[in-house]
Amino acid sequence: MYSFEPNEEQQMLIDAVGKYAENDLRAAAHDAEENREIPKKLISKGWELGLLQASTPESYGGFGERSAVTGALAVEEMAFGDLAGALAVMTPSLFATPILLGGSEEQKQQYLPDIVGGDWAPYTAALIEYAIDFDPTALKTTAKADGDSYILNGEKAFVPFAKDAEAMIVYADLNGVTQGFIVPKNAGGLSVSDEREKLMGLNALPMYRVKLDNVTVPAINRLGGASGHDFDLILSSMRIASAAAAVGLAKASLEYSKDYAKEREVFGVKIAQKQAIAFMLAEMATEIEAIRLLTWEAAWKLDANKEDACAEAYLAFTGACDMAMMVTDRGVQVLGGHGYIREHPVELFMRNGRGFPMLLGLAIV
Amino acid sequence: MSIEFEAPKPVVKMQTVLQTVAENMMRSVSREFDENEHTIPWDYIEFMHTAMRSMGGGSLAPQEEKPKEDAEKRPPIGYQMLAAQIEMLSWGDVGMYLVTPGGGLGAAAVQAAGSPDQKAKFLARFADKKPTFAAMCMTEAGAGSDTSAIRTRAVLDEKTKEWVINGEKIFVTAGDKSFTEYEKSGKGFIVVWASIDPSAGRAGMRAFVIESGTPGVQVTKLEHKMGIRVSDTASISLVDVRVPFENLLGSPTVEKTTKGFKGAMATFDATRPLVAASGIGVARAALEFVKEKLKENGVQIRYGLPRSKLTSVERDVIDMEIMLRSAWLMVLKAVWMADNKKPNALESSMSKVKAGDVTTKITQKVVEILGPLGYSREFLAEKWFRDAKITDIYEGTGQINRLVVARQILGYSGAELR
Numbered sequence: 001m002y003s004f005e006p007n008e009e010q011q012m013l014i015d016a017v018g019k020y021a022e023n024d025l026r027a028a029a030h031d032a033e034e035n036r037e038i039p040k041k042l043i044s045k046g047w048e049l050g051l052l053q054a055s056t057p058e059s060y061g062g063f064g065e066r067s068a069v070t071g072a073l074a075v076e077e078m079a080f081g082d083l084a085g086a087l088a089v090m091t092p093s094l095f096a097t098p099i100l101l102g103g104s105e106e107q108k109q110q111y112l113p114d115i116v117g118g119d120w121a122p123y124t125a126a127l128i129e130y131a132i133d134f135d136p137t138a139l140k141t142t143a144k145a146d147g148d149s150y151i152l153n154g155e156k157a158f159v160p161f162a163k164d165a166e167a168m169i170v171y172a173d174l175n176g177v178t179q180g181f182i183v184p185k186n187a188g189g190l191s192v193s194d195e196r197e198k199l200m201g202l203n204a205l206p207m208y209r210v211k212l213d214n215v216t217v218p219a220i221n222r223l224g225g226a227s228g229h230d231f232d233l234i235l236s237s238m239r240i241a242s243a244a245a246a247v248g249l250a251k252a253s254l255e256y257s258k259d260y261a262k263e264r265e266v267f268g269v270k271i272a273q274k275q276a277i278a279f280m281l282a283e284m285a286t287e288i289e290a291i292r293l294l295t296w297e298a299a300w301k302l303d304a305n306k307e308d309a310c311a312e313a314y315l316a317f318t319g320a321c322d323m324a325m326m327v328t329d330r331g332v333q334v335l336g337g338h339g340y341i342r343e344h345p346v347e348l349f350m351r352n353g354r355g356f357p358m359l360l361g362l363a364i365v
Numbered sequence: 366m367s368i369e370f371e372a373p374k375p376v377v378k379m380q381t382v383l384q385t386v387a388e389n390m391m392r393s394v395s396r397e398f399d400e401n402e403h404t405i406p407w408d409y410i411e412f413m414h415t416a417m418r419s420m421g422g423g424s425l426a427p428q429e430e431k432p433k434e435d436a437e438k439r440p441p442i443g444y445q446m447l448a449a450q451i452e453m454l455s456w457g458d459v460g461m462y463l464v465t466p467g468g469g470l471g472a473a474a475v476q477a478a479g480s481p482d483q484k485a486k487f488l489a490r491f492a493d494k495k496p497t498f499a500a501m502c503m504t505e506a507g508a509g510s511d512t513s514a515i516r517t518r519a520v521l522d523e524k525t526k527e528w529v530i531n532g533e534k535i536f537v538t539a540g541d542k543s544f545t546e547y548e549k550s551g552k553g554f555i556v557v558w559a560s561i562d563p564s565a566g567r568a569g570m571r572a573f574v575i576e577s578g579t580p581g582v583q584v585t586k587l588e589h590k591m592g593i594r595v596s597d598t599a600s601i602s603l604v605d606v607r608v609p610f611e612n613l614l615g616s617p618t619v620e621k622t623t624k625g626f627k628g629a630m631a632t633f634d635a636t637r638p639l640v641a642a643s644g645i646g647v648a649r650a651a652l653e654f655v656k657e658k659l660k661e662n663g664v665q666i667r668y669g670l671p672r673s674k675l676t677s678v679e680r681d682v683i684d685m686e687i688m689l690r691s692a693w694l695m696v697l698k699a700v701w702m703a704d705n706k707k708p709n710a711l712e713s714s715m716s717k718v719k720a721g722d723v724t725t726k727i728t729q730k731v732v733e734i735l736g737p738l739g740y741s742r743e744f745l746a747e748k749w750f751r752d753a754k755i756t757d758i759y760e761g762t763g764q765i766n767r768l769v770v771a772r773q774i775l776g777y778s779g780a781e782l783r
């Protein structure tokens with residue numbers, strides 16, 4: 001059957017996350033971006049919503065099952081508040097969710113109960129590389145088997161909270177396929193840049209470069225153990241998360257510009273009464289809904305183990321990148337000159353909106 | 366409830382059956398009827414009529430669920446089924462889909478605005494032996510998007526209790542087949558929108574059922590069109606046409622409300638996602654065709670690569686897939702809402718906006734990618750390009766549907782945003 005209505009549990013989650021996103025994340029977003037810092041308290045409050053906990057089984061310290069659909073719903077709501085804040089709150093998932101999806105039993109036992117049971121702690125992952133032709137399925141960072149170990153070499157970029165990370169998953173090319181490796185804090189040869197990344201947007205989220213110079217990890221640290229894991233599944237979960245975040249961000253831009261358009265007067269009428277504005281808003285709403293549904297379907301297919309789930313996750317992500325740019329650009333346009341001023345959030349939405357094609361790997365459901 | 370995307374089994378079954386029909390009864394003659402405008406595809410019509418009758422109805426209309434003991438367990442899927450049928454038939458040939466007997470927009474208007482008695486009286490005929498048609502006449506030369514500008518008048522003759530209707534309608538889909546009785550067709554009707562009180566504006570608008578053969582009605586013209594040529598688009602003149610009192614759909618009293626007009630709008634809420642579905646069928650045909658041709662020519666689409674590594678053709682194909690799938694999901698949501706009796710004016714118009722966009726974009730891009738093969742009448746791509754364009758025009762142009770969407774999200778009335 002088709003059905004387009006979140007179930008009761010999901011609706012409760014949406015409401016709770018939505019409240020936090022609007023009252024806490026959004027309220028703090030402007031200053032966080034300007035000061036390049038998200039208050040620790042804010043992150044803790046978001047962590048206490050229990051998104052990761054609710055998608056981790058009881059046997060590993062959580063109280064639920066992972067569902068990409070539920071995850072997508074939550075990420076959309078979070079990102080509606082503020083993208084940087086949302087990504088910060090969910091950073092530990094970058095480490096925990098791949099373990100849930102592809103980790104060995106030992107890895108699950110070793111890491112999940114601590115992460116899920118404790119306060120928010122900087123566990124993270126390193127996927128992105130600083131290259132014009134960055135492609136998560138053809139990484140330049142390499143892993144080489146060496147007896148009972150793997151040796152990692154390369155350089156990673158945009159790694160959130162790398163500076164204080166307890167541990168991170170580093171993705172590297174192992175004989176032509178991407179695989180994740182658990183790299184603990186203080187591993188020899190691992191170095192994190194002192195300087196934070198300086199980007200067009202997302203300045204509140206602390207991100208770093210990470211160098212791997214002959215970093216040696218035991219073979220059991222390969223995600224999934226000796227036989228490794230299905231990277232497609234992880235990549236698809238990342239794509240769905242990114243797409244859902246794009247939907248949330250775009251919705252934020254639409255809502256803000258829509259409210260503004262009903263207030264602002266020109267030539268004796270509200271600008272929303274002019275078709276040039278009204279049609280932009282209608283198209284923004286239409287494109288957001290289109291990608292939301294595509295993201296939901298991809299997530300549902302992933303949960304239901306459908307053959308074409310990964311293909312559709314790719315389509316949803318690709319479509320979301322364009323949609324986010326189109327919508328957030330118009331969000332600024334609706335406000336005119338005022339949209340260009342940093343007092344209004346639409347210019348931040350637009351700067352963040354351009355990021356999705358390069359920020360794959362900063363969220364996962 | 367939860368979020369789910371499993372197509373209901375009866376829908377999947379139906380799609381499989383209709384794909385065979387589309388391939389064997391439609392695609393095979395698509396070109397022939399396109400080149401011979403105004404000839405009627407009786408083989409297809411009779412085949413579909415027989416098939417629909419054997420399934421218990423005579424229409425592509427949402428089947429009313431008969432209350433069953435296990436009714437609770439099975440949510441209604443009438444509109445979902447209909448959208449899937451229309452998409453598949455339009456994948457075969459959208460013009461031919463439009464000549465499928467069973468009442469089309471005329472029956473939809475009766476469904477939306479008629480009383481139970483009227484529904485029983487006017488809709489029964491579609492299950493009769495001969496294929497039967499019905500049409501809806503709203504548009505006039507001076508009133509297209511602005512339906513409130515219609516001039517057609519209906520005046521009550523107090524003595525005979527008959528409505529006397531005068532006016533000129535244009536662009537009536539299946540207008541000829543619905544009004545002109547052919548040897549092979551049954552007695553159809555047209556639904557004519559007219560004003561019973563021009564001073565009341567939209568509140569005075571009513572729909573009247575006019576039986577085929579009624580004196581004073583004349584089909585005066587059949588249009589020559591860019592596409593969907595097998596579907597007749599008629600002009601109809603009405604001169605002192607006398608219609609029984611009870612053929613007015615809904616209430617005959619004019620209140621200070623826009624109820625009459627709301628009848629028309631209710632029709633559109635139901636039919637817009639269906640028009641969207643028909644456009645999506647055409648676009649899917651075009652997209653599948655171009656992918657096949659690219660494959661034959663050794664062009665692989667490398668899914669999964671970052672945008673910057675894709676060729677322009679790969680990007681185009683991937684973009685088209687995104688557009689097509691998301692547009693279809695919007696249709697599904699709109700009809701799912703209709704099935705579940707949720708108000709869907711927003712979703713319905715949104716699906717039409719999106720479908721109007723993507724069907725034109727996809728078919729145009731496909732012709733471009735195919736080069737000379739796309740422009741040639743040897744293949745159907747150029748025909749799909751011509752056929753697809755109507756999606757963004759009828760049942761409310763792209764602009765009119767944007768207005769509806771904008772009003773919905775802004776909470777504006779028609780007066781606040783015109």
Ligand SMILES: Cc1cc2nc3c(=O)[nH]c(=O)nc-3n(C[C@H](O)[C@H](O)[C@H](O)COP(=O)(O)OP(=O)(O)OC[C@H]3O[C@@H](n4cnc5c(N)ncnc54)[C@H](O)[C@@H]3O)c2cc1C
Nearest residue numbers: 501502503504509510511536537538759760761762764783
């Ligand atoms: C093949 C075919 C079949 C049809 N079948 C039927 C049928 O069965 N029954 C029936 O009743 N009608 C039918 N129509 C009519 C169709 O619904 C109208 O053509 C359509 O609604 C547009 O009206 P119009 O052609 O008068 O264009 P106009 O209303 O003159 O519009 C011209 C342009 O102005 C734009 N526009 C109009 N109003 C606004 C506004 N307020 N804001 C911004 N832009 C605006 C339109 O979008 C369009 O781009 C059919 C038409 C065709 C071509």
